Amino acid sequence: MSFEQLRNIDSAFKHVKALSIGAIVASLLCMAFCIYKSYQLVGKSAERIYILHNGKVLEALAADRRANLPVELRDHIRTFHGYFFSVSPDDGAIKRDMDKALYLADESAKKEYDNLRESGFYNRMIAANISQEIEVDSIALSLHNYPYKFTCFATEKMVRSSGISYRKLVTAGEVRALEDRSDENPHGFLIQKWQTLENRDLVVK
Incomplete structure (x- = not known):
């Protein structure tokens, strides 16, 4: 195997490594964003209170x-x-x-x-x-x-x-x-x- 071939393999390995790291980082960022939005959605839903009045369900907002x-x-x-x-x-x-x-x-x-x-x-x-x-x-x-x-x-x-x-x-x-x-x-x-x-x-x- 020639030196040129070895250099090409090493370069390709570096590209694959960089691509893999980039994919992992992107996945972690995407996961963190999804978790944040989930907590935000749960917090908003917790602010909603449903009251039964005269047989009707009414929605109210909870406040601090x-x-x-x-x-x-x-x-x-x-x-x-x-x-x-x-x-x-x-x-x-x-x-x-x-x-x-x-x-x-x-x-x-x-x-x-x-x-x-x-x-x-x-x-x-x-x-x-x-x-x-x-x-x-x-x-x-x-x-x-x-x-x-x-x-x-x-x-x-x-x-x-x-x-x-x-x-x-x-x-x-x-x-x-x-x-x-x-x-x-x-x-x-x-x-x-x-x-x-x-x-x-x-x-x-």
């Missing part, structure tokens, strides 16, 4: 909780204050609302409830046939640190036979997230270190 965090926190705080401060002149209704409120907060709310009951507040409301409603005006949130701190500004409306009085209410506390949600606590948050900062008369009609 962080995106809706301020909305959920404010609704949780507003719901808690609605249950805690809305008072009917009916002991059974008061206990039912308070049970709902205490699912949304820790022992700081229970202590406040016990103080009001021991002071005779609810007995006076029932005896005088007074009802109380609350309107949450605004909720200031701080999301920079966890647990999330809040200040709630609200107006209480007390309706009695002699007239209507309004009170300014300001409360503050923290909110932490729970691992699970439930029917009693659909947002999965718990209010803690809750306290009333201000509760004073405004006007009388």
Whole structure:
């Protein structure tokens, strides 16, 4: 075998080797791209939620909780204050609302409830046939640190036979997230270190 033939064989071997390496690299890149697109497709499909409503299947989109965090926190705080401060002149209704409120907060709310009951507040409301409603005006949130701190500004409306009085209410506390949600606590948050900062008369009609 001549030198020229050997050189041709060596050159052909190098070409085959380069072609094989190129094919392997192209296959790896193609496989990596397919895996990436598969994960992307799975992620998009996971964002779709199907809800059964009145016998019809509806499609909804799931969002990261962080995106809706301020909305959920404010609704949780507003719901808690609605249950805690809305008072009917009916002991059974008061206990039912308070049970709902205490699912949304820790022992700081229970202590406040016990103080009001021991002071005779609810007995006076029932005896005088007074009802109380609350309107949450605004909720200031701080999301920079966890647990999330809040200040709630609200107006209480007390309706009695002699007239209507309004009170300014300001409360503050923290909110932490729970691992699970439930029917009693659909947002999965718990209010803690809750306290009333201000509760004073405004006007009388």
